[in-house]
Amino acid sequence: MTTMWKRLAPAFLLLLVLACVSWAAPGSIRVVVDGSEVKLPVPATQSGSQVVVPLKPVLEALGVTCWWESSLGPGRLTAYKGSTFVTLQAGSSMGTLQGGLVSLDVPSSLQQGWIMGPASLLSRTFGASVAWDEGSRTLTVASGPGDPPLTGKARALVEALEAAGYEVRRGAMAQLNLIDLCTWKLLPSCYGNNAGQPYLCPLLPVGATQDFPNTFPWTYRLEEREGVVILGNTPPEADYFSYRGYLTLRTFRDEGTRRRVFASLGDEVNVLSFPADGGSPFRHDFALVSTADRNLDGAVRQAAAQAGYSAFLSDTIPKPLVRMGLAADADEFGLINRAARFKDKAAGQAYLANPDVEVFRVTPRTSGVASLFGMPNLRIRGTGVFEEAAPADRAAAGGQDLLETMTELRRAILNRYGVSRDVEEMETCVWLPEGFEGIQRGIDVLGEGRDTIYLRTSGDFLLKDDPEDFVIVYGVLHNRTGKATYTNLSVYGTRYLNGVCGMDNDRLAGTAEEYLPGNPLAKYLYVAKISRRQLDAGTNVVPWGVGCNGVDLKDSIFLAFRAYLEPPTKVGPAAAELIFDRGIHFRAPSGSSGSGGGGCDAGLGMGALLPVLLLFFRRRG
Numbered sequence: 001m002t003t004m005w006k007r008l009a010p011a012f013l014l015l016l017v018l019a020c021v022s023w024a025a026p027g028s029i030r031v032v033v034d035g036s037e038v039k040l041p042v043p044a045t046q047s048g049s050q051v052v053v054p055l056k057p058v059l060e061a062l063g064v065t066c067w068w069e070s071s072l073g074p075g076r077l078t079a080y081k082g083s084t085f086v087t088l089q090a091g092s093s094m095g096t097l098q099g100g101l102v103s104l105d106v107p108s109s110l111q112q113g114w115i116m117g118p119a120s121l122l123s124r125t126f127g128a129s130v131a132w133d134e135g136s137r138t139l140t141v142a143s144g145p146g147d148p149p150l151t152g153k154a155r156a157l158v159e160a161l162e163a164a165g166y167e168v169r170r171g172a173m174a175q176l177n178l179i180d181l182c183t184w185k186l187l188p189s190c191y192g193n194n195a196g197q198p199y200l201c202p203l204l205p206v207g208a209t210q211d212f213p214n215t216f217p218w219t220y221r222l223e224e225r226e227g228v229v230i231l232g233n234t235p236p237e238a239d240y241f242s243y244r245g246y247l248t249l250r251t252f253r254d255e256g257t258r259r260r261v262f263a264s265l266g267d268e269v270n271v272l273s274f275p276a277d278g279g280s281p282f283r284h285d286f287a288l289v290s291t292a293d294r295n296l297d298g299a300v301r302q303a304a305a306q307a308g309y310s311a312f313l314s315d316t317i318p319k320p321l322v323r324m325g326l327a328a329d330a331d332e333f334g335l336i337n338r339a340a341r342f343k344d345k346a347a348g349q350a351y352l353a354n355p356d357v358e359v360f361r362v363t364p365r366t367s368g369v370a371s372l373f374g375m376p377n378l379r380i381r382g383t384g385v386f387e388e389a390a391p392a393d394r395a396a397a398g399g400q401d402l403l404e405t406m407t408e409l410r411r412a413i414l415n416r417y418g419v420s421r422d423v424e425e426m427e428t429c430v431w432l433p434e435g436f437e438g439i440q441r442g443i444d445v446l447g448e449g450r451d452t453i454y455l456r457t458s459g460d461f462l463l464k465d466d467p468e469d470f471v472i473v474y475g476v477l478h479n480r481t482g483k484a485t486y487t488n489l490s491v492y493g494t495r496y497l498n499g500v501c502g503m504d505n506d507r508l509a510g511t512a513e514e515y516l517p518g519n520p521l522a523k524y525l526y527v528a529k530i531s532r533r534q535l536d537a538g539t540n541v542v543p544w545g546v547g548c549n550g551v552d553l554k555d556s557i558f559l560a561f562r563a564y565l566e567p568p569t570k571v572g573p574a575a576a577e578l579i580f581d582r583g584i585h586f587r588a589p590s591g592s593s594g595s596g597g598g599g600c601d602a603g604l605g606m607g608a609l610l611p612v613l614l615l616f617f618r619r620r621g
Contacts, residue, residue, distance in 0.1 A: 029053075030138045033061035042114050044139065047106045051132055051139050054114040055079075055088070055121070062128055062143050065206075067213040068115065077115050078213040079125075082147045083172035083359070085203045085217040086125045087186070090115050094184040097125050098174035099201060099218055101184065153307045154231045154358045157287060160303035161229075165366055166296075171204040171359035173230070173337070175352050176218060182496055183547030190548055191262065192432075192446035194562065195490040195499030198352050200337040202228055202359040207326040219248045219332040222317075223363070224324045224370040227291030228335060229300055231309070232357025234274065236348060237282045239341035239486045240564050242268035242451055245290040245315045246336065246435070247322055251329035252442060258329070260444045263435030265321065266376045268338075268451050269313045272485075272570040276311065289362075290315035290335055292324060294371040296362065319372035321439050336447060340564075341486060341504060378450065382574030383566065390481045390524075402476060403579060405521045410582070412515040413472050413527065417586050421468060424461075426583040430575050431456035431560060446497070452564045452572040457583050460494045460556035463532055463542055468588035470531035470539075473559060474512070475581030479505045480524050483573045484563035489581065491530055491542055492558050493551035499560070500550055501540050503528055511538065530559075559583055 029044035030037055031053055038061045044053045055077060056066045064081040074090040086102070088095040093107040102125060106118040119139055122128040127144025147170055150158060158168045176199045181187040193199075201218040207226070214220055220228070228245075235241045245265050251258045267273070269288070274281040287304035291297055297314055304312050315335065317324075323331045337355070342348025388403045400408075414423065432438075432454040438445035448454060463469060478484035490502035508526035516522040530540045532553075542557065543550035551557055561581045566573040 028137060030136070031058060031141065032138060033058060033141045034143055036061070042111045042116070045116075047118070050106045050118045050120060052106055052109075052116050053119050053139065054111070055108075055117045056115065058119075058122065058141065059126070062122070062126060062141065064126060069213065070113070075110060075115060078217070080203075080205060080217070081126060083170050083203070084126055085172065085174070087217060088115060088117060089186060092184065092186070094186065095121070095125075096181065096186060096217065098172060098203065099176040099181075100174065101177070101180050101186075150358065153285070153309060156307035157229075157231060157300075157303045157309070158360065160306050161299060161362060164299050164303065165364060166299065167208075167363045167365050168229075169205045169361045169363070171202055171228075171361060173200055173232075173355050173357045173359050174203050174218070175199070175355075176201050179498060179500075179548045182498060183549065188496075190496050190498035191260075192492070192497045192560070193499045194338075194340070194488070195492075195502035197338065197340045200339070200352070200355055202230060202335050204228060204359065204361045207361075208363060210326040212328065214332055215249055219334045220361075221326050221330050221332055222292070222324055223326060224319070224372060225293045225296060225368065226361065226363050227289050227293065227296045227300070228315075229360045229362050230286075230288040230290075230335075230357055231360075232286070232355065234282055234284045234286060235337075235339040235342070235351050235355075237280075237343040238271070238339050238348065240271050240451075241281075241337070241339040242270040242449065243288060243313060243315060243337050244268040244335065244449060245317060246334045246447060247331055247439060248334040249332040250323070250439075250442075251331075253329065261438055261442065262334075262447045263438040263445050264447075264449050265317055265435060266315075266450075267379050267571065268449055269315065270451050270565060270570065272565055272567065274311065275313075284311055285309055286311040286313055288313035288315055290317065290333075291362075292317035292319045292322070292370065292372050294373060295368075296364075297373075300362070316373040316376060318375050320375055321436065336449075338449070341506075379569055379571040381450075381566075381569060381571055382577055383568050384577075385482075386577045387476055387478070387481050387483060387579045400519075400521065402481070402521060402524060405516070405519065405525065406474070406476070406579060406582075408519070409474055409512060409515055409522075409525055409527070410584075413474060413584060416515070417472060418584075420589070421586045422589050424585040424587075426457040426459060426461075426471075426559070426585065428455050428561070428580040428582055429458050430454065450571050452562045453575055453578065455561040455575075455580055456492075457559045460558045461585055462553075462555075463530070463551075463557050464587075465532040465544075465553060466588065467531070467533055467535060469586070470529055470535060471559070471583050471585050473528045473530060473581060473583045475526060475561070476579045477505050477508060477524055477526055478563040478573065478578060480509075483566050483578060485565040485567060487561070487563045489528065490560045490562075491540065491551075492560055493548070494556040494558055495551075496548050498548040498551070500548075501542060503540055 066079045077088045079086045108117045129142045131140045178190040178193045204220040287309040289300040432448040478487045488504040490499040512522045512525035
């Protein structure tokens with residue numbers, strides 16, 4: 001047996017080697033990044049025409065900062081380099097690029113704990129060039145050109161800050177499409193988005209000593225002496241725009257939880273308060289700093305003046321309300337640039353796609369002591385003028401006031417639609433408290449702003465695909481009474497807090513006259529119809545089966561109302577001075593009701609309930 005083995009062993013070993021080579025070689029894919037081969041923790045593969053690679057090591061070879069978080073659902077990869085920010089979830093065919101969606105040619109997957117994705121994503125996100133050689137089975141990747149150099153006033157301001165002892169790192173301004181992100185399960189909610197109105201948010205590099213990602217690309221932690229600087233131009237002409245910083249997420253240490261608060265940290269800089277020095281606030285150059293430190297605020301103000309910026313915006317962070325730092329349990333912040341109702345829609349869309357601003361994280365290079373901002377002096381809501389006593393031309397209506405006219409409008413609506421249908425009238429109440437109250441109570445106030453008042457119907461309801469099932473909404477056009485510059489109503493799905501459709505004061509104008517013919521006060525009121533079907537030209541149709549762009553038939557709905565900027569105060573109106581919008585749900589006679597639940601705190605999240613539940617269980621213990 002030994003002699004036979006000695007004779008056969010060389011041939012056996014040769015066959016074994018040849019078998020291994022023929023099995024391994026065709027499947028081995030080399031990945032070369034900027035001239036150096038990357039050692040892969042799991043093999044790259046092919047899926048059709050696509051080469052699929054373990055993304056984290058390949059991205060890191062391109063100089064991209066990456067984190068893998070296995071604790072977030074199926075797992076999430078966060079990656080950024082310069083002003084480019086990307087997130088990917090395992091098992092998804094969509095990721096995020098600059099807060100928007102980016103499609104993957106092959107869905108991502110997990111292999112032995114490593115997230116795999118198509119190499120084409122490297123080109124689509126970070127601008128890398130990618131080439132595949134079938135003969136050598138080599139994927140060659142070369143770094144993209146990176147961010148373009150700064151020019152003009154932005155460069156001058158950055159150089160002035162660097163000369164003053166600050167490190168300036170570039171970020172980006174990105175449009176945040178909450179509806180799309182929620183539809184693709186990249187966000188759990190739309191957080192009460194204003195239907196049809198966009199949001200722009202700065203994306204920042206993490207802190208210098210921060211070795212973990214923030215919760216979202218558009219949230220960030222700050223040291224006390226750090227800040228966010230935004231340089232550029234305001235939007236083109238619109239009914240409204242604003243800038244404001246937020247406290248977005250907080251750790252509640254006694255509960256052991258981290259959750260959204262999403263509360264504004266003061267008044268917005270808005271279309272009425274923007275310091276345009278008598279000129280137009282639109283397409284106006286500005287330098288903005290969001291910081292808790294007076295020293296940094298002053299340094300940016302001085303650098304902005306030297307660079308030639310004509311408007312300086314101070315977005316202060318009140319230190320008594322926040323917990324700053326780069327630790328895992330420090331607060332996360334965010335900033336929102338809102339813009340609504342562009343006069344030139346094409347110009348507005350161009351601005352949203354490319355807002356023409358630069359974003360920076362500014363950090364002092366040396367140690368020192370911050371001079372921290374305290375609590376701000378907020379603008380006072382209210383003028384003492386009540387819509388119940390408006391308008392000035394009430395004499396033409398025989399002395400009738402708007403509240404009496406609303407009652408007359410209600411009767412006209414019920415007479416038209418309610419004779420042969422079931423009727424349920426909806427109460428309206430204040431939906432969202434102000435940010436400072438949200439912080440104090442530890443509840444999610446959904447990114448509210450002081451520039452508006454937030455109202456909602458107090459009960460959720462189901463809306464069937466039935467021509468006999470619809471809602472009539474009626475109320476006051478607050479812009480015509482002088483209590484607001486623009487108003488709107490929105491339809492929300494309760495499950496995802498997704499605003500799916502709505503109407504503003506332009507579409508609502510003139511809709512009450514047919515119900516109140518000859519009444520001179522009808523021009524101050526509106527009537528709107530909401531249904532699952534297009535019942536007439538003015539119907540607001542609530543779609544379904546289209547993700548978060550609609551509300552499924554089994555899911556409940558509520559209505560919300562906003563009134564932006566009372567001109568004399570440059571802030572949202574006082575709730576007590578408004579006549580609240582109202583709704584009436586009409587259905588075919590059935591004897592049953594689809595309404596229930598919801599209420600004015602329905603959109604505030606579990607934050608409002610957790611303290612109560614904890615207290616309950618502690619007492620029972």
